[in-house]
Amino acid sequence: MAVPAVLSTRSTPWRHLYRSLVRECTYLPDPVAMDYMRDYVRSSFRENISEARIRGITQIKEFHLHRRGRKLLSLLHRANEGYLKALEKVLLLAYGRIGKRRYFLMRPLLPPQTVIQTFDDNWQPPSALMTLLKSQSNQRTVTELGMRPVIKSFEPPIPKENIWGRPIPYKRRVNIRRRWYRLLIDSCLPILPGQDWGVLHDLATGKGPWTLPKRRKTLAVSQPTTFLTPEFLVHGPAKGPTFEMYSRGRPHNITRRLMEKLWRKVCALTPTMVWDEPRDRWAIQWGMIDAPRRISAHKLDREKGIALFEGVDPRTGQTSHVNRAAG
Structure with missing residues (x-):
C-alpha cells in the first residue's frame, strides 16, 4: 500500500513501519492471528491516511501514531521471537478476548445502537448477555485466570434508602444501573x-494441521576489522553479556507443544452459544484448558516385570536374607 504524500513527506518513516508490521504479521504462528493482525494494520493505516487527507494531521498526533505503531511492532516481534507474554497477548487480541475485536464480538449480545436505553425502573439488561455472564461466573478456570473483572451481583446494587433514611432519587438509580451495565x-x-x-478448537486438541511460518533470512553484518571504532574511542570497551535482555522473560522455541498450551488457555476463555429449541433456552459450552490425556500403547515385558520383584516375599513384602546379603 502506497503511503500518500501527506504522511510520507515528513521525517517519520511511515512506509518502513508499515512494511515491517505486515512482515511480522506473516510470521505469526497462528492462522487466525496472522489474518487478523494483518487486517488490523491495514485498516489502521487506511483510517489514518483518510483522516490526514480530509482534516490534516498535526505533528504531535503523527508522533503519537508512530509511537503506537512502534509498540505494536515490538509486540509482534517479541511474539515471533517466542516471548510467552507477547505471544499470548497476540492470541488474545486475535480471538477477541481483549482489545478492539472483543467489542466487535459483543454487538450480537447488545441491543442495536438505535435503541435508546433510559435505565429507568422498567429497564432490563439483554437476556442473552445475562445468560452468558451467569455461565461465565460458574467457570472456575475463567475466574482463576482473571482475564476480565468478576461480576459480584447480577442485580444493580441499588440501596433501599440513603444515609438519611429517604428513598433513593430517580437520577441516582439511573446512574447506578448505567455503571452496573458498563461493568x-x-x-x-x-x-x-x-x-x-x-480452527481454535482443532489446534488446541491437536487435530488441526499446523506449520510454523518460515522467517526471511537476515543479512549477515560484517564485523569491523579493527577494534578502534568511534564507539570504542568515545564510550570505551563494551560490557560483557548480562541477563538484562531476559528481565521481561526469555524467548522460547515455538513448537506445536508450546502453541497447544497457549491455544488451550485461549480456548478455555472462549464459549460457544446456540439456541436449544427443545429446552427453549441458550446452550453454552466453554473450551478446555487441560491437556488431552494420551494413553500409552507401550506394554511392559512380563519377564522384566517379574524381575523387578525377584526375591520379594509375597506374604510380607520384604526382600529375603539371601538378597540382602548379596546386596
Missing part, C-alpha cells in the same frame, strides 16, 4: 464466529 459489558467474554472457533 457487565466490560466483564463479558463474547462468543467467536463458528469458523474461528473450529
Whole structure:
C-alpha cells in the first residue's frame, strides 16, 4: 500500500513501519492471528491516511501514531521471537478476548445502537448477555485466570434508602444501573464466529494441521576489522553479556507443544452459544484448558516385570536374607 504524500513527506518513516508490521504479521504462528493482525494494520493505516487527507494531521498526533505503531511492532516481534507474554497477548487480541475485536464480538449480545436505553425502573439488561455472564461466573478456570473483572451481583446494587433514611432519587438509580451495565459489558467474554472457533478448537486438541511460518533470512553484518571504532574511542570497551535482555522473560522455541498450551488457555476463555429449541433456552459450552490425556500403547515385558520383584516375599513384602546379603 502506497503511503500518500501527506504522511510520507515528513521525517517519520511511515512506509518502513508499515512494511515491517505486515512482515511480522506473516510470521505469526497462528492462522487466525496472522489474518487478523494483518487486517488490523491495514485498516489502521487506511483510517489514518483518510483522516490526514480530509482534516490534516498535526505533528504531535503523527508522533503519537508512530509511537503506537512502534509498540505494536515490538509486540509482534517479541511474539515471533517466542516471548510467552507477547505471544499470548497476540492470541488474545486475535480471538477477541481483549482489545478492539472483543467489542466487535459483543454487538450480537447488545441491543442495536438505535435503541435508546433510559435505565429507568422498567429497564432490563439483554437476556442473552445475562445468560452468558451467569455461565461465565460458574467457570472456575475463567475466574482463576482473571482475564476480565468478576461480576459480584447480577442485580444493580441499588440501596433501599440513603444515609438519611429517604428513598433513593430517580437520577441516582439511573446512574447506578448505567455503571452496573458498563461493568457487565466490560466483564463479558463474547462468543467467536463458528469458523474461528473450529480452527481454535482443532489446534488446541491437536487435530488441526499446523506449520510454523518460515522467517526471511537476515543479512549477515560484517564485523569491523579493527577494534578502534568511534564507539570504542568515545564510550570505551563494551560490557560483557548480562541477563538484562531476559528481565521481561526469555524467548522460547515455538513448537506445536508450546502453541497447544497457549491455544488451550485461549480456548478455555472462549464459549460457544446456540439456541436449544427443545429446552427453549441458550446452550453454552466453554473450551478446555487441560491437556488431552494420551494413553500409552507401550506394554511392559512380563519377564522384566517379574524381575523387578525377584526375591520379594509375597506374604510380607520384604526382600529375603539371601538378597540382602548379596546386596
